[in-house]
Amino acid sequence: MSITIDDITSTNLVALDLEVAGQWAAIDALADLLDKDGRLSDRDAYAEAVYAREKETGGTAMEMGIAIPHAKSAGVSQAGVAFGRTSTPLDYGEEKADLIFLIAAPEGEHDLHVTVLQQLARRLVHESFRTSLREASTPEEVVELMREQIST
Amino acid sequence: MKFVGVTACPTGIAHSAMAAEALETAAKEKGHDIGIEIHGASGAEFVDRQVIREADAIIIAADATIAERNRFEGKPIVEVRLREAIDKPGEVIGRAEKAAEAGESETSAGAVAQREGAEAEGGGGEEAVPTDMGGAGWGAEVRRWLMTGVSYMIPFVVAGGILIALAFALGGAVEVTEIDVYENFTIPAMLYTIGSTAFGMLVPILAGFIAYAMADRPGIAPGVVGGLIANEIGAGFLGGIAAGLLAGAVVMWLKKIKLPGGFGRIMPILIYPLIGSLVVGALMIVVIGQPIASVTTGLENWLASLQGANAIVLGLILGSMMAFDMGGPVNKTAYAFAIAGLEGGAFAPMAAVMAAGMTPPLALALATAIRGRLFTPAERRAGQANWVMGGSFITEGAIPFAAADPLRVIPSLMVGSAITASLSLLFDCTLRAPHGGIFVIGLIGNWPLYLLAIAIGTVVSAALVIGVKEFTGGADSEKATSAAA
Numbered sequence: 001m002s003i004t005i006d007d008i009t010s011t012n013l014v015a016l017d018l019e020v021a022g023q024w025a026a027i028d029a030l031a032d033l034l035d036k037d038g039r040l041s042d043r044d045a046y047a048e049a050v051y052a053r054e055k056e057t058g059g060t061a062m063e064m065g066i067a068i069p070h071a072k073s074a075g076v077s078q079a080g081v082a083f084g085r086t087s088t089p090l091d092y093g094e095e096k097a098d099l100i101f102l103i104a105a106p107e108g109e110h111d112l113h114v115t116v117l118q119q120l121a122r123r124l125v126h127e128s129f130r131t132s133l134r135e136a137s138t139p140e141e142v143v144e145l146m147r148e149q150i151s152t
Numbered sequence: 153m154k155f156v157g158v159t160a161c162p163t164g165i166a167h168s169a170m171a172a173e174a175l176e177t178a179a180k181e182k183g184h185d186i187g188i189e190i191h192g193a194s195g196a197e198f199v200d201r202q203v204i205r206e207a208d209a210i211i212i213a214a215d216a217t218i219a220e221r222n223r224f225e226g227k228p229i230v231e232v233r234l235r236e237a238i239d240k241p242g243e244v245i246g247r248a249e250k251a252a253e254a255g256e257s258e259t260s261a262g263a264v265a266q267r268e269g270a271e272a273e274g275g276g277g278e279e280a281v282p283t284d285m286g287g288a289g290w291g292a293e294v295r296r297w298l299m300t301g302v303s304y305m306i307p308f309v310v311a312g313g314i315l316i317a318l319a320f321a322l323g324g325a326v327e328v329t330e331i332d333v334y335e336n337f338t339i340p341a342m343l344y345t346i347g348s349t350a351f352g353m354l355v356p357i358l359a360g361f362i363a364y365a366m367a368d369r370p371g372i373a374p375g376v377v378g379g380l381i382a383n384e385i386g387a388g389f390l391g392g393i394a395a396g397l398l399a400g401a402v403v404m405w406l407k408k409i410k411l412p413g414g415f416g417r418i419m420p421i422l423i424y425p426l427i428g429s430l431v432v433g434a435l436m437i438v439v440i441g442q443p444i445a446s447v448t449t450g451l452e453n454w455l456a457s458l459q460g461a462n463a464i465v466l467g468l469i470l471g472s473m474m475a476f477d478m479g480g481p482v483n484k485t486a487y488a489f490a491i492a493g494l495e496g497g498a499f500a501p502m503a504a505v506m507a508a509g510m511t512p513p514l515a516l517a518l519a520t521a522i523r524g525r526l527f528t529p530a531e532r533r534a535g536q537a538n539w540v541m542g543g544s545f546i547t548e549g550a551i552p553f554a555a556a557d558p559l560r561v562i563p564s565l566m567v568g569s570a571i572t573a574s575l576s577l578l579f580d581c582t583l584r585a586p587h588g589g590i591f592v593i594g595l596i597g598n599w600p601l602y603l604l605a606i607a608i609g610t611v612v613s614a615a616l617v618i619g620v621k622e623f624t625g626g627a628d629s630e631k632a633t634s635a636a637a
Contacts, residue, residue: 053162057215060167063239068166103166114165118190121166122173125238 003113005120005143005150009081012037014139018084018100023059023092027051027069030082030102037082039104042075046104049073059093066124067092070103079113080104081120083142085133099124099133116150123149153208153252155179155186155245156199156224160214161234164192171213171237178241182249191218198223205293208252211244213237220368225303226296229257294397295556299528300365301396302556305358306530309552310537312350317544319344325544325588351548355379355392358555362393366400367407370420374399374428378436385441386448388480389551393558394440399432444481451485463500463577470501471508471573471609475565478512478547478554491586499582503596506545507576507606508569510589513549514542514606515568515613516561522614526621531556542610545589553617560620568613575605 013033020026027050035043049071054060061067082102089096101124103117123129129149136142157179159171172188179186187199187207196219204210209228212218213236228251230244237244251257319328323340333341356379363375378395385391406424410416451473458466473486490505520527520535527535534552541549554561582597596602 062167062170062235068170070163070166072163101166105163105165114192117165118169121169125170125173125177 005146011139013082014142015084033082039078039080041077045075046073061092061095061097067097067100072105076104076106119150153184156207157188157211160191160216162216167234174241178245209248297365301358301362302552304361306534308350312347313541313546315343315347317540320591325591359392359396362396363399367403370424371403373425374432377429378432381436388477402431448481455489464574467574467577468570471570472566474508475569503581503583504573504576508573509547511569511572511609512565513538514610518614519617523618543590564616568609572609
């Protein structure tokens with residue numbers, strides 16, 4: 001069984017007009033999307049784990065305006081990634097970010113989703129992909145972009 | 153150029169993957185080859201050993217520990233934070249190019265700051281093993297194995313040597329060795345006991361970590377066991393090198409055996425340690441232990457027959473023996489010969505033997521002081537402790553240098569020690585104590601000339617060590633090839 005991008009995200013998990021006050025609010029809003037999509041069994045436990053990792057690493061935002069908050073947690077029932085975009089870059093740890101990917105990974109050894117998530121992270125390094133994400137006008141477009149970039 | 157990029161983060165999902173992609177892209181842009189391994193919670197898929205061997209430098213971008221990091225030992229390493237690799241991959245590749253050209257690891261401020269205090273103190277010196285082992289094959293491999301063992305052994309040498317010297321200084325060099333600290337507590341006796349205990353680990357650690365370099369973690373147990381037996385049979389550090397190489401080879405061979413299913417899983421738990429230790433131990437006892445016993449007896453008889461021989465000849469022989477294996481059977485035989493003389497009222501051989509045992513560490517201290525670039529950073533630090541150890545007749549201080557490069561260092565040290573011992577006999581120097589170095593100077597007859605004899609041998613050995621390393625190319629692969637022979 002192989003996992004594709006459609007197993008870990010969907011248009012329900014894309015928020016193109018994320019209007020939030022900052023880093024923590026962004027994580028909360030995206031965690032709510034994952035929760036509504038039925039991927040979290042314990043939303044708060046998962047969010048706590050993400051917060052902890054953010055604090056531990058000094059923020060997961062990179063210079064290129066991308067933040068990838070993520071955690072492995074028992075509060076996750078199904079692996080997923082939620083994407084939020086803000087109109088102006090948020091203060092995010094030591095950096096600023098306008099593209100935020102919140103990744104939820106379940107506990108356990110058999111990480112079929114890891115390959116997909118790794119590929120997504122790898123593509124984000126390329127400016128062309130980031131530009132397309134910034135220019136996309138609908139959630140459908142975003143999911144389609146991810147499909148194009150990530151083949152399994 | 154060829155690089156290996158290693159990225160690691162605690163989950164191994166996001167940032168390690170981004171860093172991998174960033175490094176890969178930047179390296180390709182500059183026309184380099186790069187092999188990547190990503191480390192995360194569920195381990196990593198290691199790049200081939202062949203790829204590591206061929207790499208000009210290793211880039212480690214990690215916010216987490218790297219499993220089996222010793223695979224990269226001996227390679228120029230550039231260590232950065234994950235963030236640097238993601239944000240500025242081009243700069244990181246540029247630093248790797250420089251490290252590859254210099255053939256030496258860089259010590260980046262960022263990477264050092266990340267490490268814990270004690271290790272930061274050393275500034276990654278352990279990794280900074282000078283190398284240009286590109287394509288040198290087996291010789292370079294053997295050298296890397298020896299260097300790994302030596303780098304783990306050095307702290308024991310330094311701790312043990314300085315504690316023993318301190319004990320001599322505070323409690324008298326002869327007295328401290330005769331007190332049992334558990335029955336009759338004194339501070340110097342305690343220092344001496346701690347120092348001797350550290351010294352007892354030299355050979356097991358050397359052997360264990362030579363095997364570790366060869367066969368990873370499963371090599372350690374058979375190597376340490378073999379090293380302990382080397383201690384037991386009095387085989388010294390050369391016996392330790394033999395034990396380490398044996399243990400590594402046996403475990404490497406065991407790893408090649410692939411058993412199906414459940415049997416495969418018990419290999420690392422049961423078979424590697426059990427069969428590894430058994431084979432190594434048996435070989436050490438039967439193949440190495442027995443001959444050593446007979447060689448020792450032969451040497452003893454031969455030395456006894458030299459009683460009253462020409463002073464110069466006797467000095468050359470005793471001096472060479474002292475420096476040959478530094479605590480091994482040959483050294484011990486010469487020392488025992490001198491002790492027998494001491495008990496029988498002949499004080500000159502004792503003086504000659506002690507002088508010859510002081511020369512090797514002093515010579516290496518001198519060599520590292522005046523030609524530091526020929527030595528690794530770890531060796532340079534150990535070199536300075538050798539002033540104290542040489543002065544205290546703690547010949548063990550020279551062992552790391554000899555173990556890392558036996559075929560060039562040992563002969564150089566033997567020449568200086570032989571000259572020193574001959575001069576000591578020629579000058580009619582005597583010693584009425586079995587040990588102590590500079591601390592028993594009051595018991596040395598003709599001490600000004602005695603110090604002169606030591607100084608001459610020290611300068612000769614240091615010059616030879618520098619000359620031979622310089623002449624045959626620093627830390628190059630030639631040395632490794634000769635070490636393999």
